[in-house]
Amino acid sequence: MEYKITVRDFLALGLGLAFISVGIDHFNSPCWYEPIVPSILPNPTFWVLASGFFEALFGLLLIIPRTRAWASVGMAWMLVVLYWANFNMWYNDIPLSGKTYDDIWHVRRLVIQIVLILGVTWIGQVTPFKGREKLHDSLDIFQGRITSSGFQTGDRIVVGAWNSSPFGTFTDIMWAKPDGTRVLIAPTQEIADYVTAMYSFDEVILEDIVSREEGRSLSVKCKSMDLQFSWKKGFAIPFKRSLLFIATVELFFARLIFSTRTYGLTRNNRQEWYAIDRVSNLSYASANIDGEDIGEMTPMNQPCKFGFSEAPKKPASCEVRTHIL
Structure with missing residues (x-):
């Protein structure tokens, strides 16, 4: 059976490669990410590397059609959890590379996070109803x-x-x-x-x-x-x-x-x-x-x-x- 390439495939490829790149960067430059790790979590380096691993993993799985649906669910959850660090940066006005950002920047960052979550779930076709919910009746x-x-x-x-x-x-x-x-x-x-x-x-x-x-x-x-x-x-x-x-x-x-x-x-x-x-x-x-x-x-x-x-x-x-x- 011939496989037809769709818009979802192109977006999955682009977004997947982007997440793989960001995940690798967590390993190359962990010090850049460590300041925004919530202080309640011990060993910031561990959490930076762990998040980088899952970003790269889900990015790879998102590209593969057979694993895309599961990857999109995992990536959506990951984006929800990782926003904790972004919110920590916003709430505590934490600088990155010596620079702090105003509220408008952080609002835009939140919007981007929401768009990413909606985007990956759309790519994996887990967001829309597929006809009707199984429990509909x-x-x-x-x-x-x-x-x-x-x-x-x-x-x-x-x-x-x-x-x-x-x-x-x-x-x-x-x-x-x-x-x-x-x-x-x-x-x-x-x-x-x-x-x-x-x-x-x-x-x-x-x-x-x-x-x-x-x-x-x-x-x-x-x-x-x-x-x-x-x-x-x-x-x-x-x-x-x-x-x-x-x-x-x-x-x-x-x-x-x-x-x-x-x-x-x-x-x-x-x-x-x-x-x-x-x-x-x-x-x-x-x-x-x-x-x-x-x-x-x-x-x-x-x-x-x-x-x-x-x-x-x-x-x-x-x-x-x-x-x-």
Whole structure:
């Protein structure tokens, strides 16, 4: 059977050779890399040489089609782990060859790391769904939008507006009061039972909830609340990711950048994955609770403690696909 050379083959060759070169350089010039090894690790030279070995090894395996998929997974994990050294350099302002770098440089370096991780997983074809996840028929899948904001009174509100779910189209509201009381507002008892089995609440309110999304705005109304949100264009993640990727690589960067989690266990020990398709910062939020205005939007400075993950500290609206097993 004739083998057709693809774009992935060319990229695998180029990236593989680059990693082999960098790996060899770790052996030729270990002193250059040693300053950024986190101080908690003993014997920096060992870790520099070890990272160089794996960079060269995974680079070689990435070039070979038969080992490419495994190499891309290993390389993605390696890039996640190795960023610890880069972050250490950033956080502690460590100079290399006597030169320090500003925050913009380090942000660019982080972006490069993310692009590399996405690139190697794309090359190995482990990032996109291959048709459907193997567990697809066992998953409860919710597709819609999660919008969250804090307010001047200390109230924190998280709205899930679901276009598609096992319960059809519906909206629910999670509300953390200033005193820490956690309230769920749900449209039906069935939905309330489902949500409270997975998340922690001190009070449950059943009310009809009407939500309407127009452009980049969302209005949510029920007997207890009148909510209005608007958001900026934000940025999209233009491809699907496997649940494994979401639970590992994406989880790491979600915690690092947004202080959130994209994977975890629910209260009733079910696995849950958040596949974020677009992240947008809010430009406006208002809330009336029982007829009283609770002030302007603020960051989510205190945790809500509904479940294993918290909403982003900065008020945001995210297009999301939630998978529950």
